[in-house]
Amino acid sequence: MNVTALLGDRAVAHPDRIALIDRVAGQWRTTTYAQLEQASQRLAAHLQQQGWRAGDGVLILQPVTADLYVVIAAVLRLGLIGIFLDPAANLAANLQQFPPRALIASRKVALWRWRYPPLRSLPLGAIADRWLTDSPSSEVLTTRYDAPAAAAALVAFTSGSTARPKAMLRTHGLLLAQHQALKPVLQFRAGAIEATALPLFVLPNLAAGLTVLLPPVNWRSPGQTHAQPVINALRQHRAERLLAAPALLQRLTDWSLARGVSLPDLRHIFLGGAPVLPALVAQLQQLAPAAEITAVYGSTEAEPIASLRHTAITATDLARVQAGGGLPAGQPVAAINLRILQPQVDDSARSLSPAAFAAATQPISQVGEIIVSGAHVLSSYLDPADNARCKLRVGETLWHRTGDAGYLDTQGRLWLLGRCRGRVQDGAGTIYPLAVEAIANNYPGVRRSALVSLSGERTLLIELAAPTNLEPLRQAITPLGVHRLERCRRLPVDRRHNAKLDYAVLERWLARRR
Incomplete structure (x- = not known):
């Protein structure tokens, strides 16, 4: 088993098909599947x-280019293990x-790495x-x-938007399982041009034979991206599909609609990385x-969990949002098992x-914590101590x-x-963040x-646009x-998607106010 075999198959079947389109030194560059395969073979030999x-x-x-x-x-x-750092965290930590x-680094990083003690002692494996x-x-x-399926492939970190960033070890088996889980959700179509602004999804797209356009976005802060170059790229390359976080898509729509610009070539838009608002x-x-618009719900540890096409959202659903019912995420994907855990189940519970x-899971329409299991769900963090809060063993199944x-409605959706830790408990009862924030953020x-x-x-707290x-x-x-409503100049958001609180x-800010 090796996930790169899928890329090799594409290079054999369609060697001249463009795999990646990226922008380097102000110029657009194309890389075919054969070129991608040959370059990786040369680097592997080195x-x-x-x-x-x-x-x-x-x-x-290495920045997000074809070289990455x-x-x-x-x-x-x-069979090496690729390590990717969390940009928001301490390098040494x-x-x-x-x-x-x-270390494998770009030319630029290779030059300045001597300024950072944690990097000085690392041999430079390649530019x-x-x-x-x-x-x-x-x-x-x-x-x-x-x-082996359990062999480590990639180490990455959670976004840290809701807790200390945790190191995650993805195996070859998990990467392949994730690819299979994404197939019915992303509806891969070999040869289609997709602008992908979520780096995690580029590898599955390549494995499926798509042509991936890497748009000129601000990869470190998508919500600060200049919209015009991205729109120009989508139009120039006639992208049929677009996959991005809501913060970036909001930038694109704000700029385009104010100028009467449209994207008639787009047939599919996929949103992920943060809650998706009806507005x-x-x-x-x-x-x-x-375009058919699909919201994909998942987490760094489990992607995807559920998906929802915009055509499935009804007037009744929108009324529920406005009444405090939260946001619809759609049907759980076929590859995942999902339950709603009662709120009173202690965070320290390791096994049941x-x-x-069965007694601790909620029935239909009752609120609790969303828990999942499946072949594409991360089984463990690198540090076993991080499993204490996030993993629950039930017999042979790890949740x-x-x-x-969240909750499941009568249709199984x-x-x-919002986050469990964000709920407010007082004399009036318990209220969860998105019950209110979904109304406000749609305003x-x-x-x-x-x-x-x-x-x-x-x-x-309200941040106005x-x-x-x-x-x-x-x-x-x-x-x-x-x-009570209180205006704030800026609310803190995660650095990865610029959307989640x-x-x-x-x-820490609230502690200073109290």
């Missing part, structure tokens, strides 16, 4: 000659969790961004490491009238008997506790109510909001027991 063997960890510091996927393919081909044996252009070696490695879906329908588990609150002029408790009073009359919003949330920062 790394093997240096003495790196299966199981060795390799730190990868050459490196990933070469690393996985050899990340490296302590999984110390690498070598990442040279194997497609001025390869220093013509030798190739055509064989692949035959990896954004409506704007995307204006931007791309011919099957009978106790992942997402930390998200999942509804989201004209509101960029984002946060439900909190200030001085024992339910309070909605434009001046607006908040009185109708105040009236809409009063039935939910929220009587950063609860660690928010809680």
